[in-house]
Amino acid sequence: MTAFSPNLMARPDCAACPIRHRAVCARCEADELAQLEKIKIYRSWKAGETILFDGDPMDFVGSVVTGCAMLTRRLEDGRSQMVGLLMPSDFLGRPGRSTAPYEVSAATDLTLCMFRRAPFEKLLVEVPHIRDRLLEMSLDELDAAREWMVLLGRKTAREKVATLLLLVLRRSSLPISGVARADLPITREAMASYLGLTIETVSRQMSRLRADGVITLEGLRKVSAPDLEALALAAGEDSDGATIA
């Protein structure tokens, strides 16, 4: 039993929330948090479950509390491209739109802190700290999407895979350490979907990176990189290692 068990209560205490200082509520004062607390509700999904289909009515917005969510768009003939990978604290949904423009699914077991859209939009008007944070997060997402456009349009398969591993390692492992390690939140299929590749190509490039000593794999899901600089090099990143978002 942990101190924060979202699955066991509808409205855990915001003060103990793991994403309290990074989510859309990051800048809220205690009284503002109380307003959010009144309209929030937790809900969880199992890995692999679909939360919404493209075109479904979407009468809520919310934050990823734990786990990972995927945003996927499909072409008519079945081709699909993941257009977003939401990690804890990321925001899902958009005020002012009532229909999902992509499919939303749970990459891992997932818990969302959800707000019905109408009352949330009301808070957006009344609480500057929420509104300002949402604008900032939206602009960050836009930058991240543009960064991903470079990957999709110009990077090689090896660079694509290395870039994704670097992203996961940077975001979910301890910030500074000799060896970075993390659990891959997504399957090879989802990796392929996000990278604009096939599953076979992803698998081959993972094997090559491992053979080259850039990464180490334990089981299928645990990755580590003895030298993040080497991984960044394989990712074709700017030398300073700076990322936009």
Place this chain on the structure above:
Amino acid sequence: MTAFSPNLMARPDCAACPIRHRAVCARCEADELAQLEKIKIYRSWKAGETILFDGDPMDFVGSVVTGCAMLTRRLEDGRSQMVGLLMPSDFLGRPGRSTAPYEVSAATDLTLCMFRRAPFEKLLVEVPHIRDRLLEMSLDELDAAREWMVLLGRKTAREKVATLLLLVLRRSSLPISGVARADLPITREAMASYLGLTIETVSRQMSRLRADGVITLEGLRKVSAPDLEALALAAGEDSDGATIA
């Protein structure tokens, strides 16, 4: 001499502005417009000129009034990917960031309605109509970027070219007419940069679309499509023809 000649005056009258009802100022009342008018300044560039290099200080934001601007990101080895094509009324820059995360250049002769960042950020706090519109436009841009990710990751060269032509024809030609026509605002090289292709592939696919009767070309820059449905089909679009943004 037209009624609205941005090149000839520093602060043309907002009331006569061609983008008055679509830009970041779209929702402003007369008094709010007056506040913007006080801090705005026009500036123009010739086609091909670079406005900002990646990493340059960016102490302004603004709207495209006439012409087209390109946002381009580069990898170290010279590969480059256009990550945004700004048309009249689109917003350039971001409050809260002082450095350009991409190169900005003029695709065509271009005029911007610019605001220094500091006073604009002040208005963002004081004028809800500007702030709300900026959030809306940012979310639209995010949707458009994600749509483009599908193109970059999953579409064929033919579909990519058709999609871009469709975008240009839909946005710059008369909305409903038997034959849609427009001037291409960008060179083949810029098209290639935006589509994640080479210039040769773009050229070949243009020729194929012409040979197939999907488009007609007069000179290098004038395109028309006798049947937008056929072009949409070539673009691999959803049957309902709906686009996100």
Place this chain on the structure above:
DNA sequence: CGATATCTTGAGGGCGATCAAACGAAGTGG
């Protein structure tokens, strides 16, 4: 009319997709 940039077309090669099969892990039931 020549100079230069831009665009088109052609020939050949490589990277990633496709098709196919083997492998490994996790779960089920006898």
Place this chain on the structure above:
DNA sequence: CCACTTCGTTTGATCGCCCTCAAGATATCG
């Protein structure tokens, strides 16, 4: 405990789309 299934992953062989390199055509401008 072990066959058996199932699903995800890895590896192999081949194909084709788009890139690369190269030359020629067309537009633009002095």
